[in-house]
Amino acid sequence: MRFASNHGERCSFGSSISADVGVSISMVRASTHASGAEPIQRFTHRYETPRAEQRHGAPLNLTLLGPPEAGKGTQAAILREQFDVVYLATGDMLRRHRGRGTDLGLAASKPMHAGRLVPDDLVIAMVTDALPDDSGSGLLLDGFPRTVAQAEALDDLLRARDRCLTAAILVDVADDVVIDRISGRRVCPSGHVFHVRYNRPARESVCDEDGAPLVRRDDDHPEAVRRRLAAYHDATEPLIARYARLGQLLRVNGAPSADAVFSQIRQGLSAMASPSAEQQEADHGTSSHR
Numbered sequence: 593m594r595f596a597s598n599h600g601e602r603c604s605f606g607s608s609i610s611a612d613v614g615v616s617i618s619m620v621r622a623s624t625h626a627s628g629a630e631p632i633q634r635f636t637h638r639y640e641t642p643r644a645e646q647r648h649g650a651p652l653n654l655t656l657l658g659p660p661e662a663g664k665g666t667q668a669a670i671l672r673e674q675f676d677v678v679y680l681a682t683g684d685m686l687r688r689h690r691g692r693g694t695d696l697g698l699a700a701s702k703p704m705h706a707g708r709l710v711p712d713d714l715v716i717a718m719v720t721d722a723l724p725d726d727s728g729s730g731l732l733l734d735g736f737p738r739t740v741a742q743a744e745a746l747d748d749l750l751r752a753r754d755r756c757l758t759a760a761i762l763v764d765v766a767d768d769v770v771i772d773r774i775s776g777r778r779v780c781p782s783g784h785v786f787h788v789r790y791n792r793p794a795r796e797s798v799c800d801e802d803g804a805p806l807v808r809r810d811d812d813h814p815e816a817v818r819r820r821l822a823a824y825h826d827a828t829e830p831l832i833a834r835y836a837r838l839g840q841l842l843r844v845n846g847a848p849s850a851d852a853v854f855s856q857i858r859q860g861l862s863a864m865a866s867p868s869a870e871q872q873e874a875d876h877g878t879s880s881h882r
């Protein structure tokens with residue numbers, strides 16, 4: 593199967609996802625830390641064996657787009673459990689730099705606290721450093737790209753690795769839902785995430801995982817949330833049209849439950865892996881990439 597690359601070619605995807613694979617997930621609890629990554633939700637699930645399927649196909653190179661609190665991190669956790677992908681979340685990476693007090697962390701601190709984007713050159717350099725030359729079966733980016741300049745840099749980074757983007761997954765959520773979700777989000781110092789209504793800790797304001805006090809993330813205050821949403825609409829939304837034009841956009845409704853959102857992602861990837869006869873004809877004669 594082939595997917596659109598940034599040159600209008602199709603990005604080869606093998607038979608990684610089959611449309612008839614059933615999906616059943618139930619979230620049991622938050623959350624644990626993967627090495628250096630956003631705390632992930634743990635899920636029980638019944639699946640066919642997509643990892644095995646993936647082994648027979650080409651690598652998945654995915655990015656998650658969407659406003660703050662759209663549920664990108666939750667979907668990333670499921671995708672990481674289901675597929676063999678290297679995971680890079682730029683928000684987490686930047687928070688770790690801040691925590692360690694690196695030069696990048698110091699430079700990122702002010703814009704992050706204010707809800708503004710960190711300058712492109714800093715973020716692109718950070719991702720360039722972190723992106724492995726060979727990311728095995730695939731790559732999952734969360735929070736990158738966020739600007740057209742970052743999207744162009746990503747195209748170059750993938751091309752240099754003889755790859756192209758399989759899909760940009762847009763987890764679409766309305767602003768009022770974002771504001772409602774963020775207003776109730778609470779985190780502990782090690783990053784475990786709870787919500788005062790949707791994911792309550794057993795003891796109020798205390799982390800179930802390590803007993804630490806739960807607080808608001810420092811960029812979850814109303815003014816920063818307003819700016820983060822503005823940054824999303826101004827800088828990141830133009831990417832939606834770009835990826836749609838390139839046939840790489842997979843838009844899902846982020847409002848329902850996590851399993852319902854993932855089900856849309858899975859079906860969308862299946863549909864992209866099985867292009868219509870018309871599309872195949874249009875692709876005829878174009879080269880494929882990993």
Ligand SMILES: Nc1ncnc2c1ncn2[C@@H]1O[C@H](COP(=O)(O)OP(=O)(O)O)[C@@H](O)[C@H]1O
Nearest residue numbers: 660661682683703704708709710715735736738
């Ligand atoms: N690709 C990026 N470009 C610029 N700034 C970024 C990028 N990724 C993360 N950041 C900074 O980190 C902050 C937190 O990002 P993230 O953890 O992805 O949270 P959210 O999706 O909830 O806004 C952003 O508001 C921004 O300041």
